[in-house]
Amino acid sequence: xxxxxQVFILVFAPIFMLAQTGNIQGTLxxxxxxxxxxxNVLISDLSKGAISDFDGKFTLVNVxxxxxxxxxxxxxxxxxxxxxxxxxxxxxxVNLTMNPTNVxxxxxxxxxxxxxxxxxxxxxxxxxxxxxxxxxxxxxxxFPDANIGDAVKRIPGITMQVDQGEARNIIVRGxxxxxxxxxxxxxxxxxxxxxxxxxxxxxxxxxxxxTIEVSKAVTPDMDGDALGGAVNLVTRSSPQSxxxxxxxxxxxxxxxxxxxxxxxxxxxxxxxNGKFGWMVAASYNNxxxxxxxxxxxxxxxxxxxxxxxxxxxxxxxxxxDIRTYLVQRIRRSFSANMDYAFDANNTIFIKxxxxxxxxxxxxxxxxxxxxxxxxxxGTENIVGYEGEIRRQTKGGIPGGxxxxxxxxxxxxxxxxxxxxxxxxxxxxxxxxxxAKASEERPNERYAxxxxxxxxxxxxxxxxxxxxxxxxxxxxxxxxxxxxxxxFTEENQFTEEEDFNAFLNFELPANIFGAGEGTVKFGxxxxxxxxxxxxxxxxxxxxTGFETLADVEVRDYTKNDFLAGGQYAAGNFLDxxxxxxxxxxxxxxxxxxxxxxxxxxxxxxxxxxxxxxxxMANQKLSEKLSVLTxxxxxxxxxxxxxxxxxxxxxxxxxxxxxxxxxxxxxxFLPGIHFKYDPGRNTVLRFAWTNTIARPNYVxxxxxxxxxxxxxxxxTGNAELDPTTSMNFDLAAEHYFESVGIISGGIFYKDIxxxxxxxxxxxxxTGFDLFQPLxxxxxxxxxxxxxxxxxxxxxxxxxxxxxxxxxYTLLTSNTDGIRNGDETREDVDLPGxxxxxxxxxxxxxxxxxxxxxxxxxxxxxxxxxxxxxxxxRYYDKQFFVDLNASFTINKNLRLYADLNNITNQPLRYxxxxxxxxxxxxxxxxxxxxxxxxxxxxx
Numbered sequence: 015x016x017x018x019x020q021v022f023i024l025v026f027a028p029i030f031m032l033a034q035t036g037n038i039q040g041t042l043x044x045x046x047x048x049x050x051x052x053x054n055v056l057i058s059d060l061s062k063g064a065i066s067d068f069d070g071k072f073t074l075v076n077v078x079x080x081x082x083x084x085x086x087x088x089x090x091x092x093x094x095x096x097x098x099x100x101x102x103x104x105x106x107x108v109n110l111t112m113n114p115t116n117v118x119x120x121x122x123x124x125x126x127x128x129x130x131x132x133x134x135x136x137x138x139x140x141x142x143x144x145x146x147x148x149x150x151x152x153x154x155x156x157f158p159d160a161n162i163g164d165a166v167k168r169i170p171g172i173t174m175q176v177d178q179g180e181a182r183n184i185i186v187r188g189x190x191x192x193x194x195x196x197x198x199x200x201x202x203x204x205x206x207x208x209x210x211x212x213x214x215x216x217x218x219x220x221x222x223x224x225t226i227e228v229s230k231a232v233t234p235d236m237d238g239d240a241l242g243g244a245v246n247l248v249t250r251s252s253p254q255s256x257x258x259x260x261x262x263x264x265x266x267x268x269x270x271x272x273x274x275x276x277x278x279x280x281x282x283x284x285x286x287n288g289k290f291g292w293m294v295a296a297s298y299n300n301x302x303x304x305x306x307x308x309x310x311x312x313x314x315x316x317x318x319x320x321x322x323x324x325x326x327x328x329x330x331x332x333x334x335d336i337r338t339y340l341v342q343r344i345r346r347s348f349s350a351n352m353d354y355a356f357d358a359n360n361t362i363f364i365k366x367x368x369x370x371x372x373x374x375x376x377x378x379x380x381x382x383x384x385x386x387x388x389x390x391x392g393t394e395n396i397v398g399y400e401g402e403i404r405r406q407t408k409g410g411i412p413g414g415x416x417x418x419x420x421x422x423x424x425x426x427x428x429x430x431x432x433x434x435x436x437x438x439x440x441x442x443x444x445x446x447x448x449a450k451a452s453e454e455r456p457n458e459r460y461a462x463x464x465x466x467x468x469x470x471x472x473x474x475x476x477x478x479x480x481x482x483x484x485x486x487x488x489x490x491x492x493x494x495x496x497x498x499x500x501f502t503e504e505n506q507f508t509e510e511e512d513f514n515a516f517l518n519f520e521l522p523a524n525i526f527g528a529g530e531g532t533v534k535f536g537x538x539x540x541x542x543x544x545x546x547x548x549x550x551x552x553x554x555x556x557t558g559f560e561t562l563a564d565v566e567v568r569d570y571t572k573n574d575f576l577a578g579g580q581y582a583a584g585n586f587l588d589x590x591x592x593x594x595x596x597x598x599x600x601x602x603x604x605x606x607x608x609x610x611x612x613x614x615x616x617x618x619x620x621x622x623x624x625x626x627x628x629m630a631n632q633k634l635s636e637k638l639s640v641l642t643x644x645x646x647x648x649x650x651x652x653x654x655x656x657x658x659x660x661x662x663x664x665x666x667x668x669x670x671x672x673x674x675x676x677x678x679x680x681f682l683p684g685i686h687f688k689y690d691p692g693r694n695t696v697l698r699f700a701w702t703n704t705i706a707r708p709n710y711v712x713x714x715x716x717x718x719x720x721x722x723x724x725x726x727x728t729g730n731a732e733l734d735p736t737t738s739m740n741f742d743l744a745a746e747h748y749f750e751s752v753g754i755i756s757g758g759i760f761y762k763d764i765x766x767x768x769x770x771x772x773x774x775x776x777x778t779g780f781d782l783f784q785p786l787x788x789x790x791x792x793x794x795x796x797x798x799x800x801x802x803x804x805x806x807x808x809x810x811x812x813x814x815x816x817x818x819x820y821t822l823l824t825s826n827t828d829g830i831r832n833g834d835e836t837r838e839d840v841d842l843p844g845x846x847x848x849x850x851x852x853x854x855x856x857x858x859x860x861x862x863x864x865x866x867x868x869x870x871x872x873x874x875x876x877x878x879x880x881x882x883x884x885r886y887y888d889k890q891f892f893v894d895l896n897a898s899f900t901i902n903k904n905l906r907l908y909a910d911l912n913n914i915t916n917q918p919l920r921y922x923x924x925x926x927x928x929x930x931x932x933x934x935x936x937x938x939x940x941x942x943x944x945x946x947x948x949x950x
Contacts, residue, residue, distance in 0.1 A: 263942020789829025
């Protein structure tokens with residue numbers, strides 16, 4: 015008992031020593047009044063230190079009364095020595111300004127608008143105890159990245175999947191988007207997509223974010239659902255003094271020569287007494303563009319005319335599309351943040367953000383389908399092909415925001431209220447947040463006409479990267495031969511609501527008697543609800559509309575179709591004509607709901623996560639620190655789905671609502687070591703445990719039979735979460751002139767990864783697709799990075815800077831079951847073997863220019879039933895150029911040219927040359943003015 019009392023006194027005595035000690039709270043800002051994160055604050059005679067946070071704030075507790083010398087060091091900035099007097103039982107406030115090391119560096123910083131941001135990011139990365147990559151908003155501005163997704167892809171170990179040419183889904187260290195966490199100010203961002211947990215990174219403009227922090231080894235006080243990593247987006251805080259920032263620009267999308275409009279502003283200030291700070295910001299981006307797309311589905315079996323059994327043949331395309339997309343994307347974002355300090359020990363804050371994107375799209379799809387080989391009579395020799403043809407228009411109703419297009423209305427909003435408090439030596443912080451993401455697609459219309467009887471088709475498979483098709487006899491494909499197939503209209507709605515609350519406590523504690531340390535503990539509640547509510551209607555015309563020759567059509571053939579001149583889209587039903595049709599008029603149309611098209615996909619899921627943790631952060635010596643602890647997360651899920659029932663003919667008969675519940679508890683220990691052999695050199699090691707919860711739709715107890723495709727889809731409420739044991743080793747050396755050279759290796763031992771299994775459905779004989787847990791998987795990787803201003807070179811060459819990083823990944827999986835076969839040693843989907851970022855920049859007092867590259871290797875995106883059916887996401891190589899010219903200290907001119915290489919989105923099937931999808935976007939040029947005004 016005596017031993018336990020001694021330990022209690024050792025750990026908790028500081029909180030009772032208020033009569034002899036006080037606290038120091040400070041705020042650090044630069045010469046422009048912008049906060050300085052990641053600074054080292056030290057009282058050397060006490061061996062007591064702290065690190066400034068993203069808002070430049072630091073706290074030193076349990077400081078003996080009297081005068082003390084405060085030393086503050088920061089890469090690229092002059093160190094500060096400040097004498098502070100501490101009174102017993104009180105908190106002393108200090109506000110300090112840090113200045114660049116010398117005039118020469120200052121000149122570069124002012125003209126380049128970015129060296130200070132680079133310094134802030136690298137200092138934060140250097141002082142963090144766990145393995146992180148940090149990018150500041152000023153660094154983002156050095157690259158031509160309009161949204162956060164494009165900015166994040168430049169961080170080591172990260173690749174992005176694109177949508178219409180913009181980076182949308184994040185892959186961290188080879189792990190799929192749903193296996194990583196994305197938070198806003200530490201609160202999980204909900205997903206607007208119905209099938210997964212992916213966060214739409216292209217929804218958030220880059221100029222609304224202050225800092226991006228990617229934690230590749232999470233600590234116990236962070237959410238455990240971050241298998242690959244945790245990305246935290248930190249919004250802009252209330253400034254230390256008045257700040258006004260604005261951007262106004264335009265440009266052109268070169269795929270269709272349509273204009274681009276963008277603008278943003280930020281306005282903030284602080285009251286004279288310094289207690290109340292506020293900031294409002296808004297961003298607007300309007301892009302009119304499109305894409306040129308070709309798709310193909312390959313098979314290597316056909317029915318023999320001799321035996322009427324399937325035989326293996328040379329691969330051919332069973333279905334092929336030519337798609338022309340016309341897209342308008344309008345992105346709006348609003349943010350308002352406030353904070354108020356009641357006194358030196360108590361501060362509260364409010365952070366809000368609202369993102370709203372309208373995505374209008376028309377798509378015109380020419381599909382060659384049910385393509386089959388024609389055999390020479392009496393042989394198994396292929397002499398030609400035949401198939402059907404369909405022409406489909408995607409649109410919507412006229413007027414309003416829909417404007418005869420498919421409107422995808424995506425929104426994400428987040429509102430947080432939190433506080434930071436100091437009770438003697440006890441730090442407490444808390445936050446409660448409400449977030450909602452939604453995606454609504456109202457009155458989405460499709461019109462399809464077909465040649466339903468097989469006709470002769472000329473198939474050019476000589477270049478499998480660009481297979482092409484055309485009718486063997488052009489008259490067979492005249493407009494009068496395309497007969498009406500269907501008019502449909504659907505409404506899609508997905509919404510995820512997320513309530514978060516956490517409470518943290520931190521105490522000083524010298525646990526091992528070796529140096530200063532802290533004990534931190536707390537808990538979090540996360541309550542989520544996700545709903546998908548779609549419907550689908552077919553409208554059969556009572557008269558007319560028999561063929562494409564009987565309706566209004568437009569020719570969407572492009573002479574400069576980016577996939578090649580051999581692809582001719584042809585004529586499609588005009589979307590304005592489609593929009594004007596009155597499907598509700600019973601005298602013109604017989605409209606009815608088609609339940610089997612939407613009922614199985616609708617669901618309602620509640621998920622609650624209760625988490626608690628305890629961790630200790632302790633200096634073991636002057637150079638060695640350890641952070642260790644345990645996090646426990648309990649997950650409870652209640653899901654409601656639909657089991658769709660069909661009759662013997664395969665037609666919809668009825669449906670039943672099915673409810674299921676599941677729960678599980680995960681224990682997630684971790685330990686981090688940080689060793690500083692020199693002032694600017696850091697060695698790190700981490701052992702962590704993380705999880706990834708299944709997608710909501712995979713847990714829903716649904717069953718859906720797709721007769722047209724002879725497929726059955728089902729959910730699996732018995733899925734286990736995927737778990738990973740992670741090992742990380744890293745070394746970093748920071749240059750005084752603001753730069754870094756770093757390297758590291760990591761290993762992930764993954765259990766119960768989730769994949770979609772293909773087998774035969776016993777009831778129908780169709781292909782059955784169901785999510786299952788695999789046995790095990792592993793990832794091994796290495797990362798290296800170099801970033802530096804070349805200020806050691808003579809003359810103008812010292813104005814050059816280099817940014818380089820490279821990531822190598824290998825992976826394998828076991829226990830993937832498809833029917834009676836089990837696949838072993840298959841690459842884990844999402845693991846690009848090689849990833850590279852590079853940029854060369856030049857900046858003098860007036861002019862700056864940067865050429866940037868981003869490369870990610872090909873990787874398996876989706877596992878098929880066998881090697882031939884595996885889908886790969888092809889390699890990507892982007893080249894971007896941006897430049898700026900400083901007119902005066904507040905105003906500069908900028909210009910960006912994106913996607914110089916006209917890099918397409920490309921998938922291939924089985925082997926690299928066998929294209930499954932290729933989509934081109936062309937280059938984008940933007941230019942404008944940026945204005946910054948600081949008043950200190």
